[in-house]
Amino acid sequence: MPLEKRTLTRPIEMRAAEAGKKIGGYAALFNSPADIGGFMIETIAPGAFTKALAGDVRALVDHDSGRVIGRTTAGSLRLSEDATGLAIEIDLPDTTDGRDIGALIERGDVSGMSFGFEVTKQSWDETGEMPKRIIEEVNLYEVSVVAFPAYDDTSVAMRSLDSVRKERNHIGAARRISERKAHAEMLIRKI
Numbered sequence: 001m002p003l004e005k006r007t008l009t010r011p012i013e014m015r016a017a018e019a020g021k022k023i024g025g026y027a028a029l030f031n032s033p034a035d036i037g038g039f040m041i042e043t044i045a046p047g048a049f050t051k052a053l054a055g056d057v058r059a060l061v062d063h064d065s066g067r068v069i070g071r072t073t074a075g076s077l078r079l080s081e082d083a084t085g086l087a088i089e090i091d092l093p094d095t096t097d098g099r100d101i102g103a104l105i106e107r108g109d110v111s112g113m114s115f116g117f118e119v120t121k122q123s124w125d126e127t128g129e130m131p132k133r134i135i136e137e138v139n140l141y142e143v144s145v146v147a148f149p150a151y152d153d154t155s156v157a158m159r160s161l162d163s164v165r166k167e168r169n170h171i172g173a174a175r176r177i178s179e180r181k182a183h184a185e186m187l188i189r190k191i
Contacts, residue, residue: 069095
């Protein structure tokens with residue numbers, strides 16, 4: 001299967017940490033529909049990255065393999081799945097790209113994340129006007145900080161590790177509340 005790339009936008013925050021600048025956010029969100037070129041609606045199922053987290057993943061700038069800003073095996077990129085999606089933490093390097101990305105995020109010029117992947121398991125729903133693809137499992141090759149994300153709700157921000165964890169907990173709680181409200185509204189409509 002060919003390598004695919006998807007990009008998301010979400011507020012980015014960056015903060016200085018003891019050992020330099022860190023950025024954090026989400027490269028992918030679960031159950032968040034995205035229109036892929038008007039050809040299909042795509043969502044990522046919870047757990048789609050579970051197997052891929054054990055791999056050697058790079059953090060890049062705009063999917064450019066010559067612009068590495070982190071790597072899981074080096075410990076400068078940390079990836080995890082939570083109820084919201086694929087969370088990222090990157091220790092920015094003291095390089096031109098690291099300093100530039102940090103400055104662009106702080107100014108608000110760059111606010112999105114993306115990921116390069118290969119689908120290994122998927123399902124389709126073709127009952128509606130537009131086919132719906134559910135990505136159930138992927139091989140993950142890279143995550144990228146980007147200016148133009150495909151998924152509008154990804155995020156990258158400069159911050160301390162504590163604030164990354166607090167935001168993750170807040171986003172997860174807000175999403176659960178939103179899902180409960182939607183479920184309750186659906187039940188009310190049925191009555």
